[in-house]
Amino acid sequence: MADAELLLADGRRARIPAGQPILAALQALGEAPVETAVAAAWNGQTLDFMTPVPSDASLTLVPPDSPDGLRVLRHSAAHLMAAAVQALSPAAKFAIGPAIEDGFYYDMELPRPLTPEDLPIIEAKMRELAAQRLLYQRRELEMSEALAWAREHRQDYKIEILETIRQYGTSRPEGRAPGTQGVPESRESAEHRALNAEAEVEELAGEVQVGTSTVSFYQTGTFTDLCRGPHVPDTSWLTAFRLTHIAGAYWRGDERRPMLQRIYGTAFPTQEALDRHLFNLEEARRRDHRRLGRELDLFSVADEVGGGLILWHPKGGMIRTLIEDFWRDEHLANGYDLVYTPHVGRAKLWQVSGHLEFYQDLMYPRMEGDGNDYYVKPMNCPFHIMIYQSKVRSYRDLPLRFAELGTVYRFERAGVLHGLLRVRGFTQDDAHIFCTPEQMDEEITRAVRFSLFFLRTFGFKDYEVYVATRPEKFVGEPGDWEVATEALKRAAGRAGQAYEVDAGGGAFYGPKIDIKVKDALGRPWQCTTVQFDFNLPERFGLAFVGEDNRQHRPFMVHRALLGSIERFLGVLIEHYGGAFPAWLAPVQARVLPVADRHHAYAASVVARLQEEHLRGEVDDRNEKIGFKIREAEVQKIPYILVVGDRETAAGTVSVRLRGGQDRGVMPLADFVHTLATENKPQAV
RNA sequence: GCUGGCGUAGCUCAGCAGGUAGAGCAGCUGAUUUGUAAUCAGCCGGUCGGGGGUUCGAUUCCCUCCGCCAGCUCCA
Structure with a gap:
């Protein structure tokens, strides 16, 4: 057999004979893999160290602190944890246990609910097993054998996973649900979808190749798991891990299906790295805006008022005033008109806008008076549209930029409320831009630049920019979508920002660009969103009179730069750890x-x-x-x-x-x- | 909304086999008049989240509701 070439950690290249396990080849070269690598990579694939060296291959090493290396460590740690749980609770049924950002988890069904006291016990068992140097032994099984194994061991979730693999190849079909229009207060929805899908791919895939029907299993001691791998060679490679918390999680993320118990943990190549991570978690707790909000007397939430409804104390109110004054000044200096609109509106308005049809679940219940129904506004857009419609608009009037610090109310489900970051009453730094198709490009670019100017002023240097494109269900003309999407991409480019495309992640009514800021701890938070809307102008029959003296439909763009003032302040508090720069400090x-x-x-x-x-x-x-x-x-x-x-x-x-x-x-x-x-x- | 955990003074917590509650900080009062990260003393303060049940007796056990926390779902 032909040799393979291996690129070593120090940059040297070595020839290694094909056929023997990669680990053995490394050891023959006198390498110390635990410190320098936990797996090998070939053709973009990560290989176990126990994989035989392929012939004519060119291999590289996967360092333990690289993203792929950490994934291997953490995924292996997830198996070790499952093995420990199984040893302690043999009736456990296992679902999925992927590596995630910063750690891993495993979902399982257990005879009794876990309590926090169980974590040290499971962790101790993990250490005990790790010390036994249990091998991660891979083997391939025919689908029928795999199913027989799962049935024999009553691993119901694994049976379902295998059935899915048999049916779909690897992952489940992924769909996006349509909703309604407006500036969302959204946070990481795409990320969650992606994370879940990824987690499932990772676990589901017994790596079914087209034309074959085998799946792979890994056995660690007496614990066997359907798994694609790769893994570390044996449990002694896992030295620094910690179980962090427990939580419930729906099987396959579906609230109609059973609630499983999820154990979260994390693993690192070294104890120092783990300690650093745990310290960062501690630091994050110290910066928790809910804690700082009380300690610095910035805001509070009262049971008597209701969850998710913020009371701004004088000091928090001062910061808010400073932000809002700055915001208004800059908007006036950048061609916006400031408007004010009511907190409630009649049902008819929300019927026309479509909110009652698509958004009612998130709206506060109906109010009745003088024989009319009223609703508290969940969004500002219909009001701004009514201002637009208060008279005939000419192309000479455009672009119109109506901006408002508009407080909206959304009846979020109780379980999602979180300090200032997820609330039921919040103030959007909202604006709606009405323009001609020709003006659209420049308007988008201006909005994105304006947003970055704000974010920089508030101390955020790192952003993530996402352009979300047309989903399967949409309204409007594909051609308009195309033009709008390109404008968004150009705007991101002109602002000097690298961006990612979230394919199909746009709202049903238009494509959008989202900007997330990274705080001092590198955590991303969604703030800015700039969204096209091909729906509302249609529903309200918006028009302007063109140069040709004919009626034309204007383009409409929703944009919020800081997102919600409440959320932005929450992020800002954590970003500065409460130590605001002098211009924002309530007391200087x-x-x-x-x-x-x-x-x-x-x-x-x-x-x-x-x-x-x-x-x-x-x-x-x-x-x-x-x-x-x-x-x-x-x-x-x-x-x-x-x-x-x-x-x-x-x-x-x-x-x-x-x-x-x-x-x-x-x-x-x-x-x-x-x-x-x-x-x-x-x-x- | 779902799963689990937790609700004891304004805050942080103790009270771990049922016998009507404690500490530190905060607050108030007094002494002290102070030079760069906590002066001393006294006092006030809780129907132990609400309701129901078991019991001679419940903060402690059970049920139920409310709220908070970690997640899940959601976040158009």
């Missing part, structure tokens, strides 16, 4: 008098700040200076001004920055100047 400077006799001077310092429209306050409590400093630090106030005898006498302040840096003593006027300079939005 806290003045700390050393003793009672300095109170008058401290008050005069605050008064001076207020004259300059800067935000200061005095801590005149009867406490020692160390205590007051600690409190100001905990409140994450950017500037701490200590004033004692010396400062009072000289008209100065002793400036301490948030975090402890000492700026020394300076004349009050100098400090005012410094802070005033900083008190402006600045793009990063």
Whole structure:
């Protein structure tokens, strides 16, 4: 047999004989695979180390900390966990257990519900099994044998998976449901779909090749699982793992099917990497906007008011005001008209818009008065359309850009509410652009650029941009879709952004571009969405009079840049960890008098700040200076001004920055100047 | 909405075999007049999420509702 070529981790190339396991070949070369690689790659395929070296192949190594390497580790860890669960609970029925971003999970049906106390027990069993160096032994079975195995072991879910593979080849058919129009408050829906589909492909695929009917199994000790692989050679390769939490999950993500128990865990190549990850999780908890919202007295939610309905406290209200003032200024400077619309509208409006037909589940229930039915608005668009329709529009009027910080209400299911990030009442920084087909291209480009300008100003440097294209069910002309989709792609390109195409991920009424920002911890959050709408102009019969004196249908674009102000603030709180830059800090400077006799001077310092429209306050409590400093630090106030005898006498302040840096003593006027300079939005 | 977990003072929690509740922080009062991340003392504060049941007796056991949390589903 012909040799294969292997590219080693250090860049050297080696010839290895075909036929023997890849691992053996590596060991013969004196390589230490655990540290440098966990699998091999050939032709874009990841191969187990136990796979025989293919002849005439050119192999590379898959490092343990690469995306593919981590997948191998985590998928193997998922099997190890399942093996541990099976050892502890032999009646367990296993569903799927894929590697996911940051870890893995396994869904299973167990005789009794798991509790958090079970996790350390399962983890201990995993360590015990890992120490036994159990092999991950692969074998191929005919479909009929595989089914016989699954039936014999009463693995009902595996039976179903095998049946699916037999029927469809690998994955389940994937469909998208139509809905209605408007600016969504959406978050990662495409991602979830993709994740689920991917997870299932990963697990389902006993890798049925066209024209064959075998599926692969992996056996680890006494645990056998239908699985495509690849895996590490044996359990001793898994050194750093941790089970993190448990949750319910519907079988195949279908709420009509049984709820399984899901155990989440994660695995890393090294203990240090695992520790770092766990530390990051801890950091994320420290930055949780719900926690910071209470600690910094920004907002609250009250049972008496209702879930998902936010009460903004003075400090949170201050931040919000600053954001909204900035937003309004910039919109006026960028050719938008500000409009205001009501919170409720008559049923007829929502019939015409189609919301009552497609969106009613998410609307607050009907209100009745004066013989008419009214609904609280879940979207602003119908109102903006009514403004458009308040008179005859000429091509000379276009483009029209109606912008509103419009508060909408959506009756989200109770279980989805989450702090500020998923609420029932929220304020969209909404705008609707009505333009001619010729203007559309430039309008989209402007909107995308405008959005990036906002995001940068609020400190976000990294984005993910998605262009979502026409789904199977759609309204409008395919030609219009084509033109609009191209405009979106061009706009992304012109803004200097790399983007991904979410094929078929558009709304039924038009294609869209979504921008997600990445926060300080690299987590993505959907904010901006720019969507074409080929539905509402039709439903409302929108028109403008063209140069030819004939009626034409305008293009309509929905766009929200920050998304929802509530969500954006939630993201912002976590992004800054509550330590807002000076221009956004609700309190920019806290003045700390050393003793009672300095109170008058401290008050005069605050008064001076207020004259300059800067935000200061005095801590005149009867406490020692160390205590007051600690409190100001905990409140994450950017500037701490200590004033004692010396400062009072000289008209100065002793400036301490948030975090402890000492700026020394300076004349009050100098400090005012410094802070005033900083008190402006600045793009990063 | 579904599965699981959890609801004890404003916050963080203890109270782990049923005998009507404790701590720290916060708040209030007093002493102290303080120089860069917690001064000391006293006091106030809870019908133990709501309702029902078992029991001589329930924060503790059971049922039910409400809310929160982790996920799932959803998020046009």
